[in-house]
Amino acid sequence: MVSYRYKAMEPGKSPIDITIEADSEADSLSRLRSRGLIPIKAYGEAGAEKHSFRLKRKDLDACEFSDRLMPLLDANIPLEKCLAIIEQSVPEGSSRDVVRSMRRGLHEGKKFSELVRSQPQRFPAIYASLVETGEETGCLPETIRELRRFLNESRSLKEFIVTSSIYPVIVLGVTFIVVIMLFTVFIPRFARIFHDMGRELPAMTLVMLKAGEVFKTCWWVWPLLVAGIIIFARKLRQGGKLKNKWDKFILKIPLVGKLITAVQISRFVRTMAIMLKNHVHLLPAVKIGIRVIENRAIAGTFSKVTDELRGGSKLSAALNKSPYMPPGSIPMIRIAEESGSVGPMLEQIADEAERKLKVTIKRLLAMMEPVIILILAAIVLMVVISIFLAIMEMNAI
Incomplete structure (x- = not known):
């Protein structure tokens, strides 16, 4: 048996954390309901959270919302009651206000998909489209389960990148601090000693002393540089021509x-796969897939795909016109079109792309660590050699 962790509550009582021993997730939900408990949030298999790192969120996002909603729907609780339970379980603030407004919308006769679509800051476009399909087909619980899996996979990839970057960033920060200390504290002290002696110093020593002087007198450059980076990042978030130029430029940087x-491309293909598997038509699936691409240079190459599809072209032929689509994926999509299994094939392509991406990131970060250490060692060695040469020169005289 496997242990499953839930946040659950009895009617009229406070939520509690509970672990259920069961053969499957469905079995665990059945055992939970047999105890008279209403599941609020599913954590998954017990112990799994120990092996992963998750960033805390102040607000209820789409992934967290799905984690709370899915077990309630699986327990055959009406949607309005589900939202009432979620509203009680989240802290006071904007998140509770959003859930409360969604409950109010259901009372007014609005569709759940309309309410989700009215919160674009919290729910991506794929969420509203799949919820709408789930409402039409009567498979809303299954749709929420698919969305939960999709969002958790996306979040897992982001957290993998962040977690893998922590150590190299720390090493880079320490390197930067050490270099600053060398050139602003250590070297200037030796500069005063050599200046008092009035000796002619070797060229390498003079270069190091000059560099230390520049670091100390031009300290104001660093705050300006940080401010410039912050302003540049804000401009990029606003979009416009700067965003277009930056997206083109960054794609030209090797690796x-x-x-x-x-x-x-992984996000694009994954989005299309999840849409097609949940019976969304091809054209809207491609449109939403293009919308999740954040790089405008890449998204621009797919802008004509929808026109090609309207003109009667197959998906493989339309995607083949983008230079960013992996060449090996096109024949696979073509075969899937013949067998009528485009959705599952796209999911396999996305899985393989993400696997290769994780391997590449691991290797890149593994390479960065020794490179940063070698750069730091080289700088320290140059400083030591320059001072040693100066001392040798003075002793020779």
Whole structure:
């Protein structure tokens, strides 16, 4: 048996955390309901959270919302009651206000998909489209389960990148601090000693002393640089021509461009796969897939795909016109079109793309660590050699 963790509550009582021993997730939900408990949130298999790192969120996002909603729907609780339970379980603030407004919308006769679509900051476009399909087919619980899996996979990839980057970023930060200390504290002290002696110093020592002087006198450059980066990042978020130029430029950077392309294409293919598997028509699935691509240069190459599909072209032929689509994926999609299994094939392509992406990121970060350490060692060695040469020169005289 496997242990499953839930946040659950009895009617009129406070939520509690509970672990259920069961053969499957469905069996665990059945055992939970037999105890008179209403599931609020599913954590998954007990112990799994120990092996992963998750960033805490202040607000209820689409992934967290799905984690809370899915077990309630599986317990055959009406949607309005589900939202009432979720409203009670989230802290006071904007998140509770959003859930409360969605409950109010259901009372007014609005569709759940309309209410989700009215919150674009919290729910991506794919969420509303799939919920609408689930409402039409009467398979809303299954749809929420698919969305939960999709969102958790996307979040897992982001957290993998963040977690893998922590150590290299720390090493880079320590390197930066050490270099600053060398050139602003250590070297200037030796500069005063050599200046008092009035000796002619070797060229390498003079270069190091000059660099230390520049670091100390031009300290104001660093705050300006940080401020410039912050302003630049805000401008990029606003979009416009700067965003277009930056997206084109970053794709030309070796390795970085390949990584960004892999991330964007993986999201694009994964979104189309989940849409098609849940009976969304091809054209809307492609449109929403293009909308999740954040890099405008890449998204622009797919802008004509919808026109090609309207003109009667197959998906494989339309996607083949983008230079960013992996060449090996096109024949696979073509075969899937003949067998009528495009959705599952796209999911396999996305799985393989994400697997390769994780391997590439691991290797890149593994390479960065020794490179940063070697750079730091080289700088320290140059400083030591320059001072040693100066001391040798003075002793010779």
